[in-house]
Amino acid sequence: MQLKELSERTGITPASIKYYLREGLLPPGEAVHATRASYTERHIKRLQIIQALRHIVHLNIEQIRGILAMADDGAPRLAVLAQVQRVVLDLAVDDGDVTRTRAGDAVVRLRNWPDADSDARDALNRHIAVMESLGITLPMDLLDAYSRAVDGVAGFDLDLTAASTSTDDAILTAAVGMHMHSQLMLKMLALAQASHAIRRFDSPT
Amino acid sequence: MQLKELSERTGITPASIKYYLREGLLPPGEAVHATRASYTERHIKRLQIIQALRHIVHLNIEQIRGILAMADDGAPRLAVLAQVQRVVLDLAVDDGDVTRTRAGDAVVRLRNWPDADSDARDALNRHIAVMESLGITLPMDLLDAYSRAVDGVAGFDLDLTAASTSTDDAILTAAVGMHMHSQLMLKMLALAQASHAIRRFDSPT
DNA sequence: CCTCTAAGATAGAGCCACTATCCAATGAAT
DNA sequence: ATTCATTGGATAGTGGCTCTATCTTAGAGG
Numbered sequence: 001m002q003l004k005e006l007s008e009r010t011g012i013t014p015a016s017i018k019y020y021l022r023e024g025l026l027p028p029g030e031a032v033h034a035t036r037a038s039y040t041e042r043h044i045k046r047l048q049i050i051q052a053l054r055h056i057v058h059l060n061i062e063q064i065r066g067i068l069a070m071a072d073d074g075a076p077r078l079a080v081l082a083q084v085q086r087v088v089l090d091l092a093v094d095d096g097d098v099t100r101t102r103a104g105d106a107v108v109r110l111r112n113w114p115d116a117d118s119d120a121r122d123a124l125n126r127h128i129a130v131m132e133s134l135g136i137t138l139p140m141d142l143l144d145a146y147s148r149a150v151d152g153v154a155g156f157d158l159d160l161t162a163a164s165t166s167t168d169d170a171i172l173t174a175a176v177g178m179h180m181h182s183q184l185m186l187k188m189l190a191l192a193q194a195s196h197a198i199r200r201f202d203s204p205t
Numbered sequence: 206m207q208l209k210e211l212s213e214r215t216g217i218t219p220a221s222i223k224y225y226l227r228e229g230l231l232p233p234g235e236a237v238h239a240t241r242a243s244y245t246e247r248h249i250k251r252l253q254i255i256q257a258l259r260h261i262v263h264l265n266i267e268q269i270r271g272i273l274a275m276a277d278d279g280a281p282r283l284a285v286l287a288q289v290q291r292v293v294l295d296l297a298v299d300d301g302d303v304t305r306t307r308a309g310d311a312v313v314r315l316r317n318w319p320d321a322d323s324d325a326r327d328a329l330n331r332h333i334a335v336m337e338s339l340g341i342t343l344p345m346d347l348l349d350a351y352s353r354a355v356d357g358v359a360g361f362d363l364d365l366t367a368a369s370t371s372t373d374d375a376i377l378t379a380a381v382g383m384h385m386h387s388q389l390m391l392k393m394l395a396l397a398q399a400s401h402a403i404r405r406f407d408s409p410t
Numbered sequence: 411c412c413t414c415t416a417a418g419a420t421a422g423a424g425c426c427a428c429t430a431t432c433c434a435a436t437g438a439a440t
Numbered sequence: 441a442t443t444c445a446t447t448g449g450a451t452a453g454t455g456g457c458t459c460t461a462t463c464t465t466a467g468a469g470g
Contacts, residue, residue, distance in 0.1 A: 018417085019458075021417095033416090034417075034466065034467065035417060036416055037417075054458090060458090061458075082399075107393070111397070111400075113396070113397065113400035113401075120399045123396075127389055127392050128389070134385065135365070136386075137361075142357055142358055145350070145354035145357060148354075150393045152346070152350060158398060160340070160341075178395065178398075181390065181394055182387050182388070184351065186384075189383055191328075192318065192356050193362060193363060193379075194287075195313070195320075196360050196363050197283060198319045198321045199319055200363065207446075207447080208446075208448095209445095220428075224429080227449090237437090240434090240448065241437070241447060241448095242447070266426080
């Protein structure tokens with residue numbers, strides 16, 4: 001198919017598609033000749049992934065390019081997914097001068113996780129430290145409950161990504177899944193807080 | 206104190222402070238006379254809140270104004286905190302045409318939460334529906350584990366916000382707390398996934 | 411031959427959160 | 441008394457980001 005059809009089938013304007021081509025997010029179509037290119041179903045899928053990463057997960061163009069470039073360079077799937085994690089966790093965040101805790105390490109031991117991925121563990125340690133420095137204490141039994149919940153879902157998510165036929169699919173599943181779980185937590189927390197507030201202030205039993 | 210000192214003590218440029226004044230995020234200082242105004246500690250605190258809501262929670266100016274305007278209008282603290290929730294949950298999100306589930310209601314029953322806040326419950330129902338529509342299934346025992354974890358922290362957070370001496374403090378605690386918990390979940394999930402992946406692919410026991 | 415569409419290049423638009431400049435007014439410092 | 445610093449108020453400009461539009465050249469199919 002050519003550009004126009006690609007645009008119609010994805011709902012993305014030709015101008016935007018050209019932009020994504022320029023930015024290297026979308027691989028060029030096969031050049032039939034100098035002024036005609038042909039695109040495939042893979043391009044449609046790729047555009048859907050770009051849309052999801054942009055507008056659901058809220059990544060910027062550069063972050064998306066970094067992930068997709070790895071995939072296009074034929075990097076092993078696990079490496080690509082590690083990159084997805086790194087970007088979604090936003091490891092570039094500057095935590096400043098908080099004194100680290102080792103609470104994350106404790107979680108790893110508690111859950112009996114193999115502690116190889118130091119990126120994610122460091123991110124967790126840093127994050128817990130930041131929360132503590134903000135006066136949000138995290139007792140071990142809370143970390144226990146969180147990690148237990150997350151332990152269950154991780155195996156399942158892994159099945160999902162492993163079942164993905166293409167690396168592109170795996171990227172989408174992983175990124176959207178992480179984001180959605182985090183948002184789910186936000187919504188549950190809100191509901192829990194609202195419920196507790198009602199119980200505490202509205203019913204002086 | 207006057208503007209210059211306010212700027213020095215918060216590290217925010219006078220130009221930005223004027224901008225926040227213009228946008229109605231920061232109440233004007235008490236006018237000593239036509240060309241001199243005096244600011245108080247409250248203004249310092251307010252600026253810190255604005256910074257946190259902007260750069261940690263990533264709210265935009267309009268969202269911040271909506272929240273702070275309620276506080277300045279003397280709205281009851283619970284109403285202001287409900288607004289904080291609404292904004293952080295981003296209820297404006299357009300979920301489109303997913304068929305709702307009642308899984309959120311089930312969670313409410315399971316946890317024995319009083320089901321008065323329909324905003325948060327609707328948000329949860331919608332979110333679960335969106336996840337299901339994306340192929341992310343959420344078995345009841347996962348929702349059980351999530352909600353159990355969150356149930357514990359909600360009471361504690363409520364203590365924190367209740368202990369806040371000012372509504373401004375309560376806003377800060379609530380907004381930053383919600384955001385931080387959600388990010389914590391993201392980081393734990395990443396670590397769990399990494400651990401599962403290692404266990405599955407690196408040790409073919 | 412005429413029209414459609416392509417690639418490629420470049421420029422412009424629109425939003426957002428600042429940031430800078432200019433002004434008249436005015437108390438404070440010397 | 442005069443100079444200086446600073447204010448409120450107004451207005452305009454900047455920089456980053458994601459598109460969006462225009463223009464050119466060129467080939468293909470009807």
